[in-house]
Amino acid sequence: MAHAHHDHSDHHHHHAGQNIKVAFFLNLGFTVLELVGGLWINSMAILSDALHDLGDSLSLGLAWYFEKLARRGRDQHYTFGYKRFSLLGAVINSVVLLVGSIVVLYNAIPRIFHPEPVNATGMMGFAVLGIVVNGAAVLRLKGGSSLNERVVRLHLLEDVLGWVAVLVGGIILYFFDFPVIDPLLSLGITGYVLYNVIRNLRQSMKILLQGTPLQLDMAQVQEQLEKLPGIRSVHDLHAWTLDGSYHILTLHAVVAADLPLQEGEAIKQQVRAAMAEMAISHVTIELEVPGQEGSHQSCGPLI
Incomplete structure (x- = not known):
């Protein structure tokens, strides 16, 4: 296929x-x-x-x-x-x-x-x-x-x-x-x-200059992600576009500390499916447990 x-x-x-x-x-x-x-x-x-x-x-x-x-x-x-x-x-x-x-x-x-x-x-x-x-x-x-x-x-x-x-x-x-x-x-x-x-x-x-794609509302993206089951919060959201039509998103998602590996993979698939509906072609997700969310932040919060 x-x-x-x-x-x-x-x-x-x-x-x-x-x-x-x-x-x-x-x-x-x-x-x-x-x-x-x-x-x-x-x-x-x-x-x-x-x-x-x-x-x-x-x-x-x-x-x-x-x-x-x-x-x-x-x-x-x-x-x-x-x-x-x-x-x-x-x-x-x-x-x-x-x-x-x-x-x-x-x-x-x-x-x-x-x-x-x-x-x-x-x-x-x-x-x-x-x-x-x-x-x-x-x-x-x-x-x-x-x-x-x-x-x-x-x-x-x-x-x-x-x-x-x-x-x-x-x-x-x-x-x-x-x-x-x-x-x-x-x-x-x-x-x-x-x-x-x-x-x-x-x-x-x-x-x-890697500006946020015109079609994307980052507040709406964050809201959609945090609605997904298994995700407690998301941070470090970065979105850009390669050519105006192929959009890329990276994010850190906070999940339960005892989450099994298979469920973690299922959450990633849900995230990719939800973002595909918002015309985001490529998503990179890092899962974190509570208490870790500040340790990898490289940029300030989105305002």
Whole structure:
């Protein structure tokens, strides 16, 4: 049974990797086309969206790579496995987008005061192409169940909305002589990219600094544990996450002094089952008898 589960998991990772791979090549190919087209059409809005798409291409490429890397599991070099490498990818991606956004803003802001003519027809053509390409990538990832696939799909849906905004801008430019709409769109898109970059960086930093997972309420975790039969109290609760989805918990539980070994093992199984319901994937438990609970404490109590 365990072997069959491994095969299913391996097949799922392979399927997820293939979906992300197709979306990556679709996105990267279009980003190159977009950069050339944006310069040719003289549109800052398209160049801003090219930056957004470049960020998504990086995300897709790194997600594809880490989807493959995650299949390796843990080894003597990385005893918790390779899941945390995805954070490195997120930080690299955020820095690239941050630098790119500054470059775009540096070029877009002067154009608000000195607008330049833009090829409105080309702008509309690229917008339609952008909606089609990103829409195709979203459909490819539809129904994907891995965290990587879900995150990437949301990014691509954002891109579709960005291209709808560029299309509206192109239509306005086609019918009205209002060239300032292009740098204004560029500022809007870049501002949105920056907002997401800063949010992602904050989340990544919290994970790297071993902050408590956002989904976990430690008071509730302690309450659930102390409800379990055989456990008198718990202390030294430490929770962190490897990659935002794989959560780890360590704890000391005080039990009866004369507890038989088999009952101790049963308590550990109950703890793991209760924590699995709270989306905690890995639990390390140390059982203690009354009077010992202060002897191993390395940190102060949770407040």
